[in-house]
Amino acid sequence: MDLTEMFAERTARMKASEIRELLKLLDQPGIISFAGGIPDPALFPSDAFAKAFAQTMEGDQAGSALQYSVSEGYLPLREWLVGEMAKVGVPCSVDNILITSGSQQALDYLGKLFLSPGDTALVNWPTYMGALGAFNPYEPRYDQLSINGNRSAEDFKDSAKAETGGRVKFAYLSSDFSNPTGETVDRRGRESLLDLVDDLDCAVIEDAAYQALRYDGADIPPILAFEIARKGDIEACRTIYCGSFSKTLSPGLRVGWIVAAKPVISQLVLMKQASDLHSPTLNQIAINAVARACFEDHVSDVRKAYRGRRDAMLAALERYMPKGVEWTRPEGGMFVWLTLPVGVDGADLLALALETQKVAFVPGHAFFADGSGRNTIRLSFSCADEATIEEGMRRLGLALQAAIG
């Protein structure tokens, strides 16, 4: 099978951008894929969006929905977000919020705002590959942030001097059910991260893309909420919160938001104006209408569906994984992260799994800034039904048994 061979050969040395290209090729009949990290389109609130577009385009708002608008974002949407942020312990005003074209754009802007060549960015090992893709053009060096905080500022100061040579500009992390591992930073981890960045005098970029998708366990406030609790006011905070509607309402409309102190937002608004003027007007109007009509109910339905798929995956992993394979037990999100026995290469396993079992996933090393993590893989449970998950894990187990030998 040419595709499999090409994939096996190329995953051994590919970059994040190439992995994405190849993932498209995996969408073949007969292959069960846990590779794509995308929401299930069957769960989009299509009827609510259809109604929102119809009401906007048939009413007096049609002209303004198709016209240029302000770089800051649609005011009623920012007002709604002020209420949502207050619910999670982040009191703020509309001037603390910028609407972006998805949280990917937020990461690009923050890379552009903070990073000069040689500066250091702290990221988890592994981390969201789209974040590395957004930061890489600004030529940073990366150093390792542990997910629940066991490195001190002193470690990074030494590291910055000796190994990397650039000032630490920010710590980037996904706070809840992160892509790719499904792990969550616990309360103590959030507190120690804040200690660390205060010591380092650098920013925090909190990627909250999956925050609304918690299936069990107690909600943990955002890192920004912990910092406001310490410092009294968002204006005193160094945490920059990046939210997204991509995992709750629709990724294709490209609407996300940034919450931060006003001086940061002011700079990002100028950047937005220079880079694409504003996010599409109609999209923001529609997201606002749908969010106000049914956000909580809709997200509750989405959670229920994904919870069942996560449970099915965790149960099937118990049944089918050979000894020596370990995995995360995420309380939300879309991903389970597998650590294979040392010496089993995720890219080789993918080639074998495609060839012999017609099952696909993403080799884990693409999520490591240093290219390590070869014995890891990422599974997404968001787009498969429970029976398919069961069958897919059975096949993965067979492939793994063959690989382990």
Add this chain to the structure above:
Amino acid sequence: MDLTEMFAERTARMKASEIRELLKLLDQPGIISFAGGIPDPALFPSDAFAKAFAQTMEGDQAGSALQYSVSEGYLPLREWLVGEMAKVGVPCSVDNILITSGSQQALDYLGKLFLSPGDTALVNWPTYMGALGAFNPYEPRYDQLSINGNRSAEDFKDSAKAETGGRVKFAYLSSDFSNPTGETVDRRGRESLLDLVDDLDCAVIEDAAYQALRYDGADIPPILAFEIARKGDIEACRTIYCGSFSKTLSPGLRVGWIVAAKPVISQLVLMKQASDLHSPTLNQIAINAVARACFEDHVSDVRKAYRGRRDAMLAALERYMPKGVEWTRPEGGMFVWLTLPVGVDGADLLALALETQKVAFVPGHAFFADGSGRNTIRLSFSCADEATIEEGMRRLGLALQAAIG
């Protein structure tokens, strides 16, 4: 009047981004404004868009319209654009086209692709202030490109060495009815520009945002078409063409496109993926549907409306402008550019005009990379009816008479 005083004080030393902020304040009852460079929302094909959104959201396409899509852009839209580009002398394939979030994003990406701090960008004096805004973050130096080509490569080589010190990376220009002057690069100008960039071995960024809005005179093919005619194939060309639906169908949906040789597009696709993944899926589907349904008929209606407004403005300028004021006679677009007698400052005139005549426009110096052009102003005729244009020019004439004394 506080607003007027603030405006007068600030326009004397403001940046493009600040000008835009202040323009919003001019949208006051009683003020006739020729300041905003935006299309008339009454001319948007709102019914066609309403139909396109309804058909998309009520059919099988709803899920994919709300889902992630490819960074290159929606294939049927790129296919339609291949046909449109062929009509203006640019044979190309879908692989030569990237969909962007408006042409502003194209300018940002091209700045990022080409410019390192200290590199030289050639721009017209004056030029589109949004282009300066897009390029400025990459810290170029600017040198002056004359609109119809009377500087030789030797001039720029000397200039790059002696004054600016950076390599010339590209020449940026708006080819037709440019913002702000309304001027068009003639056939001879396009040919000599191509001679120049071949000598300089740099790219051309051709901003074709207004190209479809010609009201009289013969169409001139894009610079890219002239280069293809010389070199036989788009793959041999250094011109990068930036198109936009903002002036024809809708600016608020943020859909534009870039046409260039495949290696350039490939790099820009990676940049797009890293910066915002893709332009919104639904917006591209809707633009494609409306463009295929009625582009030519709709643009013909838009041309007719704007042609009447341009004629009204040129006729009223003849009637009301005092001696010593000169202006362009654009064959299309949205703008007329006035050169005032030396010593009359556009920002001072705006303060006076707002205070005494309640008429607004944009002082011209914001469009000059070197801050010169103080005795110039930009008038937009796109959003006012003919009677308002007549009255506005009468008021401007009175303000100018008072300023000239």
